[in-house]
Amino acid sequence: MQHTELKVGELARRTGLSIRALHHYDEIGLLKPSAHTASGHRLYTAADIARLHHILSLKQLGFSLEEIAGTLGRADFSALRVVELRLQRAREQLAEQRQLCERLDAIARQLRAAEPVSADDFLQTIEAMTMFEKYYTPEQLKELEARRQAMGEDAIKEVEAEWPRLIARMREEMEKGTDPATEPVRALATRWRELIRAFTGGNPGIQKSLQTMSQQEPQMAQRQGRDPQLMEYVGRAMACLDAPK
Amino acid sequence: MQHTELKVGELARRTGLSIRALHHYDEIGLLKPSAHTASGHRLYTAADIARLHHILSLKQLGFSLEEIAGTLGRADFSALRVVELRLQRAREQLAEQRQLCERLDAIARQLRAAEPVSADDFLQTIEAMTMFEKYYTPEQLKELEARRQAMGEDAIKEVEAEWPRLIARMREEMEKGTDPATEPVRALATRWRELIRAFTGGNPGIQKSLQTMSQQEPQMAQRQGRDPQLMEYVGRAMACLDAPK
DNA sequence: CTTGCACCTCACGCGACGTGAGGTTGTACC
């Protein structure tokens, strides 16, 4: 009955751990075999094996080896408190994972809906989504998504195609030096305002977030051809709309 | 207009990254600033900053720096495929996280329901749950949980308290050498069978899993005083019940 | 005596940086 002591290989086979892992536990003092052969081979006693089972249980709960060592070290710990702390951590990580999945899923859907996109479009899409998540609250994002749903795929694509054209025409007028209060510009400015309103839906929170984003991330606007100079021109045109000549 | 180049500190402040992280990206060749001052200070151009934004976007999606480097390296990758692979990984991790949360939550509930438990009880509870998860299918676990609910806390505690008593009395008879076919043992064996039936609910799958677990994990039984010798005695007593003298 | 297996002890590697140590550069003020 004294042959109950196991060597590493045997223990590894029985627990499914690697030999290296057991060596590691020995190294860091988490599980030191109580006996050794004369030649230095590790001999794990029944008590060692019981301890290992405890270790594996706690490991399955996501505790670090250090935490396990601490927990097994002193027997006076409050089990409930320890588990609840760990549960809290796990819940936070779960929420993060969920968010990540949602992000990826949203992007995948975008990609599936669109034509085969170029790498550049792809990166821009992601960047845009990241920005949106940064500047809009979750509720606002929901509302935006709802409005997109309501508009339908085609309408969205139309608007997305119209923006660059509108920007280009506005730039033309600016470069020609057209007075922003006069006609071709008034029409363009009106359309500009309409498109923005179609996006915000008149929601003041979303309007505010959009404004914040535009101010904080001028590079994004730049990439779409909306440089500060143009924006200032548009601003003047808008002002003229409100104050009719 | 040529003052657009940023030094590390500035870029770090704007992106929320640490200076060390930017150094790291430089080290591994993920983002090498296109310019340096004469004295060796890093200067990030607008193009560098754009690349960094791409990097951060992909990082937010959980890609490793190596994957990001690969993705940004060649422009011919299939965006959808990349994202879908990543999504799959994320979903798997999400499932694991969820399982972990459930495990922790179950243990926390157990701990809250019970009296303040000793560290030893705690570890034993966890170990038991781990074993259960190993040998019973999710559906079986659900059924067991349902039966526990139906029994009520007090009844469960009663049964849990009865087991050690029953085991002790059985051992007594065995050590006295009582014939397992004769009376005090017949009654004990009957009760033994009843308790097991209360646990399995007569479900053959659960009966089988229980048997498998008992065979594969003799140490667990041992700790409850059910050594092989005793089990063999119980087995004989059971057989005598079925074949009435 | 050799073969072969299980065991031993170093010791580096991963991934994405954190955290110093110890030195240089740039800028502002005296």
Next chain:
DNA sequence: GGTACAACCTCACGTCGCGTGAGGTGCAAG
């Protein structure tokens, strides 16, 4: 010119839980 002080630089080790060799020893069988 000197002297702070912040911002930059380059090593280089630490993290966590082992994987993965390299190079050597112990022990039983042919």
